[in-house]
Amino acid sequence: GAGVSQSPRYKVAKRGQDVALRCDPISGHVSLFWYQQALGQGPEFLTYFQNEAQLDKSGLPSDRFFAERPEGSVSTLKIQRTQQEDSAVYLCASARDILNQPQHFGDGTRLSIL
Amino acid sequence: DQQVKQNSPSLSVQEGRISILNCDYTNSMFDYFLWYKKYPAEGPTFLISISSIKDKNEDGRFTVFLNKSAKHLSLHIVPSQPGDSAVYFCAAPTNSGYALNFGKGTSLLVTP
Numbered sequence: 001g002a003g004v005s006q007s008p009r010y011k012v013a014k015r016g017q018d019v020a021l022r023c024d025p026i027s028g029h030v031s032l033f034w035y036q037q038a039l040g041q042g043p044e045f046l047t048y049f050q051n052e053a054q055l056d057k058s059g060l061p062s063d064r065f066f067a068e069r070p071e072g073s074v075s076t077l078k079i080q081r082t083q084q085e086d087s088a089v090y091l092c093a094s095a096r097d098i099l100n101q102p103q104h105f106g107d108g109t110r111l112s113i114l
Numbered sequence: 115d116q117q118v119k120q121n122s123p124s125l126s127v128q129e130g131r132i133s134i135l136n137c138d139y140t141n142s143m144f145d146y147f148l149w150y151k152k153y154p155a156e157g158p159t160f161l162i163s164i165s166s167i168k169d170k171n172e173d174g175r176f177t178v179f180l181n182k183s184a185k186h187l188s189l190h191i192v193p194s195q196p197g198d199s200a201v202y203f204c205a206a207p208t209n210s211g212y213a214l215n216f217g218k219g220t221s222l223l224v225t226p
Contacts, residue, residue, distance in 0.1 A: 004157070006157075031212065033212070033213070033214075035214075040218065041218055041219075042118075042203050042205070042216030042217050042218050042219055043158070043203075043214070043216050044216070045208075045213035045214065045215075048212050048213060056210065056212070056213065059213065091157055091158070093157075095212075100207070100211060100212040101146060101148065101163065101207060102148055102160040102163060103160070103214060104160065105150075105157035105158045105159070106157050107155065107156050107157045108157050
């Protein structure tokens with residue numbers, strides 16, 4: 001497709017389970033970003049990739065969060081031993097080049113931890 | 115520490131009138147600003163941007179004004195249409211140049 005694609009759209013997991021969220025950026029986009037959006041808030045930055053290199057992971061809340069983009073296209077955000085406070089919408093965005101703006105967002109994955 | 119602030123959580127405007135959405139920022143190093151529009155259950159969609167070398171940028175019904183001395187920007191929608199009803203986010207790249215700082219958003223309702 002033409003836009004950023006994220007899957008699954010909804011994910012329900014029990015506390016303590018591991019989850020993996022997938023992002024397919026716009027074809028050819030160099031930059032890829034993950035954001036976390038809590039209810040009633042704006043998106044908050046998690047991590048940034050330029051091609052396959054993770055250049056910034058300063059926004060990841062804890063070492064339970066891990067992201068990868070091994071071939072410089074598809075990215076996966078993994079959360080281990082999920083906790084209730086991990087419940088949020090996880091947004092992926094991509095940008096054409098290293099100038100990075102504007103970023104184009106997917107529709108997100110809504111994660112609910114029970 | 116919220117560096118981009120949207121102090122109005124909601125706004126209601128009649129169709130055909132002007133909608134004005136406001137945004138304030140605290141970091142004087144910000145030099146580029148973006149507005150995103152978000153419908154329920156969808157991701158934010160880029161709407162319009164402005165560089166700090168300008169004080170106005172216009173795209174059809176949408177105009178963004180930047181007042182650097184006041185650290186304030188506003189998005190004007192004229193005329194407003196019911197399809198404009200959405201949450202609008204103001205954002206600015208951090209000093210790194212890539213991570214976006216978002217405000218909390220303003221929910222706009224345009225009534226017929």
